[in-house]
Amino acid sequence: MKKLDLRLFRMIKNTKGQYIAVLSIIITGIFVFTAVNNSAVNLKDSINDYYDATNFADIFIQGSNMPESLENQLIGSNGIKEAEARLVFDTKFLTGNDDDNVNVRVVSVHQYENKINKLFMKNGKRILTGRDIIVIEKFAEARSIKLGDEIKLRINGREHKFNVSGIATSAEYIYIMENEQSLLPAPEKFGVVYVEESYLQKINGNKGGFNDIVIKLNTPDNTDRTAKYLEDKLDKYSARVIKRADQLSNNVMNQEISGLEMMSQSIPFIFLLFAGVMLSVMLSRIVKKDRISIGVLKAMGFTNDEIVMHYLKYAGSVGLIGGTAGSIIGTALSGMMTNLYLMFFSIPMLVVQVYYRKIIISIILSFVFCVLAGFWGVKDILRINPAEAMKPESPKKGKRIFIEKIKIIWNHVSFSWKLVLRNIFREKKKFVFIGAAVAITCGMMIMTMWMTDIMDLMFNRHYGEFINVQYNISFNEFKSENTMKEFSKLINVKEMEQRVEMPFEIKNGKDSKIVSVIGLNDSTKFYAFRDINNNALELPQDGILLSSNLATELNVDVGDEVILKSLVKDDDHSYVYVKGIVNQALGINGYTNIDFLRGKFLDKGIINGVYINSDDNVTDKLKDIKDITVLSQFDMKDAFSEFTAMTAAAMGTMVIFSGLLGFIITYSMTLMSINERALEFSSLRVMGFTKKEIFNMLIRENMIMSVIGIIFGIPIGLWLVHYMGVSFTTDLYTMKEPVTISGIATSIALTIVFITLAQLMTYAKIHRLDFMQALKNRVS
Amino acid sequence: MSDTVLKVKNLSKNYQMGEVTVKALEDVTFEVEKGEFIVILGPSGSGKSTLLNIVGGMDNPSDGEVYFNNELITKMKDKELTYYRRNKIGFVFQFYNLMATLTARENVELAAELCENAADIDEVMESVGLGDRADHFPSQMSGGEQQRVAIARAVAKNPQILLCDEPTGALDFETGIQILKVLKDVNEKFGNTVMVITHNASIADMADKIIKMRSGKIADIIINENPISPERIEW
Incomplete structure (x- = not known):
């Protein structure tokens, strides 16, 4: 190993605390990027493969009394390649327990195989005859339905028994929600079942009339034009034309993917930006400290390029190690993360791939980014004159800080506080950086707390304050107002x-x-x-x-x-x-x-x-009434509670990431201060300051910047909340709930905890510092 | 001692300090022969360090010329000056300026890696009397030992001129004498030209040539026909 490289290696060893600190920020940034971005790509690829394999429809039509002959009429016109008419309706799944309100969507299918929206069989056979029924996997799992089981549905007012002949998934129901207002899937409360078309028509009383058509186009580019054509053509069937982009399950999936993509493009860059600034500050400090060594190297005949390269290897190694470790951890986590989606989404062809190209790109990007940030820090090497560098550096011009001009305040400030204030004003860049890190930490905490609160708030706001309905009863057709009287007789x-x-x-x-x-x-x-x-x-x-x-x-x-x-x-x-x-x-x-x-x-x-x-169990009381669907708010609340528990884990991870940023930057900057100011602290020790008093001085400096950081962190957090709110607002959610005072207070408390932990860890360094050695040390 | 290795002609260096122009060097002219042991003697502020820096290619003059082996170095570009320092010059500083994270031997190897015809490291280490301390870090060594390492580091590059800036300035008398002895040994053994700048007049007695400086000018150039050995120096 070249001796200059050996020096670099020992330099890294001697500053391992700071090195590991900046490395961990880079690793976090890269692994969040890799994990989230890979998950998005995995999810997108898996869905596209699934859609292709099952010939997922481009357009969905909901109408009434549409004849089967429409299929042939539509095929060939306006880019329509295939069309299939179906019968689709929601009905009651009879569990034997009157308190258990479960609905299923019954979809008619061909006896052997459909051309569009083919079922992906997980178990059993696809061929359906008579009372055979195929049950969607999530629902089957949630209700422990197995092949050969008998299930009962209320169709056309009568109880019908079916034999479960298959368990399947469908591209149409990757995310199974009853309707747009459901917010969350509740697989034990709502599922999808498939019954052979002619049998379903027979028991439902439909004679040749269909209420749903799925369309496959020659090319999806013409979706808008064809949708418009279909709206006009099928107007007489009261047709509602839904493009694939607006199809509920697909829409949710796309929103999830967009959210992941947005996350992969924002959070990692905050980490990388801070890592870059930190690396730049660290290297500029190292170069400043190594001024004489650099002068000696120049005097010996090392070129500027060689010396710059020597220090850039420090930055490059951070980029290379950080990029490699980050992308490997990220790739491993993306597999876990993608699998986690299986809890919500039903994707049988889930593809979890290792994207080697992305790993290499991540490593290169991280390397280039660190080298550039490092160059910003070491560029002063080029200005060091070897002859000047040998001489002791002239002390910085001491000038009074502005508070000193306010005599009435300054005269009442103790000596140690004066030192604290002067240090902050003389090392503005460093303290602004600490303040910025605390501000971002606090801001991200606020965003995290808001996200934790928002689902709860949205749900309670919507179902507690906006709509105060315990039971929402929908009729399958229009009825007279007098129906209410019937209900009044049955229910208190x-x-x-x-x-x-x-x-x-x-x-x-x-x-x-x-x-x-x-x-x-x-x-x-x-x-x-x-x-x-x-x-x-x-x-x-x-x-x-x-x-x-x-x-x-x-x-x-x-x-x-x-x-x-x-x-x-x-x-x-x-x-x-x-x-x-x-x-x-x-x-x-x-x-x-x-x-x-x-x-x-x-x-x-x-x-x-x-x-x-x-106060009655309305679901139970209305169980014998035909053609109605009862939706209970209690069932939705149960589903929501399960979801809340799962999101808590995700939010916990976010809190740790946010805190890590503030922790690492405060820790490494304080460590840097201790190393640089060894001589100053030694003088103070000689004067009679205790180690604790010196540590308190450092704490006070960081405390002031932390307070300022937290003050600035609040508007940053509010901005992030606004940004997230705007980004995530869709047809399904409007995320405009304000940040709560308790959310802000929790964020501030958590920020303080992480900053305090960082401070406490630096105390060991102060304790170990050999003050006497620092005073007599003259080797560079 | 017949070849001229260094020619300094009408060298001047001015510094601007606010509105005042400080003349650090004024019309300095002298020559150095190959293998000479030169002492540049003068009080603080007499311009001797400035002269050493310009001769060593670390600083540029305001006027005048410096020739090294008939090559004009005062017109060289930055990169050319770097290679000049790398291949021709060895520096020894008052405060040693060793790399703290490298051992004595590694400090010397660092310099040796720079040039193609580097001296034998073991031989150099032995010649400065550090054979048994080679694996120690600077912080584990005395001032005198550190200065020996600094000399070994300079010599390892096999330079034609060794430029020493107050090499004994930070050392006690006895250690100072030992260092001067090492420099003299190096001068004799490796044939390097050695140029020592000092404010200590006693050291001048060991030189082949003494250049006395005062207020940026050469006050006198003395050829010492009978240089004494470092052991006989007293101050």
Whole structure:
């Protein structure tokens, strides 16, 4: 080994604390990047493979009474390659326990194999005859359903028994949610089953009429045009055309992948940025300390390039080791992370790959990044004149800091505090860096706390404050208002309200969106509408209230006029005024007065759902009523509790990452201070300062910067929250909940814990420092 | 001693300190023959270190010329000066300036790795009397031992000139004498030209040539026909 390299190796050994510190930030940055990015790619590739293997539809059509002959009519027109008509409806899964409210979606399939949305068989056979049924895997697992089991469904008001002949997954139900408002999958409460088409038609009473068509296109590029064509062509069947991008399961998957991609492009770079600055500061300090050595090397005949390279090897080794370790750990974790998705997503062809190209790119990027950051730190080598370097460096110009000019304060400051304040002002860059690290740590903590709170807040805000409904009952068809009287007889009702819920296309100029519009009593007790400023909103007699994400998507404001186009009744549309924008955390909806909606689009006195609050077990009491679906808020809360437990682990990891940043930077910068100021501390020791007093001085310096960092960290955290809120707001969620005071307080407390831990670890260094040796040391 | 290895002609160096121009060197001219032991003698501030730095290719003059083996070094570019220092010059500093994280031997090897015709490391270590201390780190050595390592480091490159800036300045009398003896031995054994700058007039007695400096100018150049051995020096 060349002697200069040997010197480098021993330099690393002597500064191992700082070296490991910066290395761990690089490793964290690279492994988060590799793990998250690989997971996103794994997920994307797996889904695409799955979609290709099962010939996943490009367009989904929901309508009513669509004849099977439509299949042939559609094929060949407007880029349509294949079309398959289906029967799809939700019904009750009978468990034998009346308290257990379980629904399934029944989907008709061909006897042998479908052309589109083929089932991926996990167990059993695909061929279906008569009472054979295929159950979707997640539901089967959650309810312990096995091949050969008998299951019972209530179809067309009657109990039907089926034999489980297969367990399968479907590309259409990777993420199984009952509807947009469900928020989370609850596999034991909702599943999907597949029954042979002719048998299902027979028992359901459908004679040749289908309510669902799936379409495969020659090329997905024409999706928009074909979707428009289908909307027009199938208008008479009240068809709702859903593009693959908007299909619920696919939409959730894409949002998850986008979230991962966004995370892989933000958090790692915060770490790398700090590692870069830290490396640059560290090397500039080392170069400053090695000034005489550098002068000697130059005097001996080493070129500038050779000396710069000597120090850059320090940075390069950090990049190389950090990049390699980070990408290896990241790749290993990406496998675990991708497998974790199996808890939520049903992807049988999950591909977990090692992306060697990415590993190499990560290592190269990390290396180049560290070398560049290192060069920024060592560039002063080029300016060192060997002749000048031999002479002792002239002491820094001592100038008074601005507080000194305020005599009334300065005269009351103790000597040790004066030292603290002067040090901070004389080493501005270093302390700004510590402050910035604390600020980012605190900011990231706030974001993490917010994310921990937000799901809880969103759920409770939506289902506790916005909608206060214990039981949401939906009818499969419109019924008379008198149905409510029947319910009143069966249930001891505390509160009950009628509702009409219909799909509409809401248009504002070029912008349009298909959503459910809910017609409610004007004095509804089940909804508490509030605008985005949290002011109470009344349901207007006429006009419509739009959820805030819908208003944003349609680009409308209060007072604008939009077109409401019914998807139930042909060519029925009406112009209505937007009377308010509703702050809504979950889902995307429009709300009108029930009479206003009926007046425009329906007959008087008809409804298709009711809201009920009751102490009775409504699910049980209404079990014999045909063609209704009961959704209980209690079941949703149970599903949510399970989810909360799982997210807690993820958030814990985020807290550790955030804290690690503040911890490492404070620790390494303090360590650097101790090394550089050995002579100063030795003088203080000679004067009679104890080790503890010197340590307290260092603590005070960092404490001031930590307090400033925390103060700046709060707005940074709020900005991050805003950024995350905007990024994650979709049709499904509106993440506009504010950060809570307790969230901020917890973040500050956690930041203080990590900073204090870092401080305590440096005490050992102070204790070990040989002050007398430092005073007499003259070798460079 | 017939070949001229170094020619310094009308060398001047000015520093600007605020509005005042300080003349560190003024019209300095002298020659050095191959294998000579030169002492540049003068009080602090007389310009001797500045002269050494310019001759060693570490600083540029304001005016004048320095020729090394008839090659004009004062017009050399930075890179050429580096190679000049690498291949022709060996420096010994007052405060040794060793690499703290390298052992004595490694410090010497560091220099030897720089040039193609490096001296034999063991021989150099022996000649400075450090054979048994080669594996010690600078912090484990006395000032005199460290200065021996510094001399070995300079000699290991097989330089034509050894430039020594107050090599005994930080040492006690006895150690100082030992160091001067090492320098003289090196001068005689390896045939290097040795140029020592000092404010200690006693050291001049061991030189072949004494250049006395005062206020940036050469006050006198004395050829010492009978240089004494370092052991006989007293101060």
